Amino acid sequence: MPVLAERFTVIAPDLRGHGDTEKPARGYDKRTMARDVIALMDRLGHRRVALIGHDLRRAPRPAGVLVLHLPRRARPSGGVDRRP
Template sequence: MIAPDLRGYGGTDKPASGSDKRTMANDLVALMDHLGHERIVLIGHDRGAHVGTRFAKDHRDRIDRFVAMDNIPTRIVADTYDATLARQGYWFFTFLGVPDLPEALIAGREEIWLTHFYRRLSFGWREGP
């Protein structure tokens, strides 16, 4: 199994451009070619599912099977995102889009950041006593 980081995620560089789904799907093709894989089973979650969907559309002959998990189309998010939705807990969509700021504020505080989301977004969690 191979689980590569997408551009700008994990330990990869964070380029100013090339973070579109098609470029990232082509990165996967280049990795496959480098490793000598003709076809793959591709599993993508969240942003990885978006890239996987693009990969499946552009490189159908390179996929044996494809699983997309937690894949809300970007177009739907963009069309429905507003201040009300941000106040309901999705403020991080905008926050994470600010260049370099999230990394500067979260670095060294990852446990606090993740605990907030695990508690806030987990089934059965409720605010208050």
């Protein structure tokens, strides 16, 4: 991320239930997490973003849902997946 941050604004949020975020009982589906990302974009004033998804266990799903359903708000720029 530091290399990207030399040329771009880099935002790396923890999705709900991960890291220091709240851990609600529900809302871990792909669409809800994609809506969380949109809410963050709106709050930060970003109309459109280049999106890189990351998931340690499976495909970067919330990122995929966001790009698929809201192509005017996010364009796919890659994905990172680390498998054991």
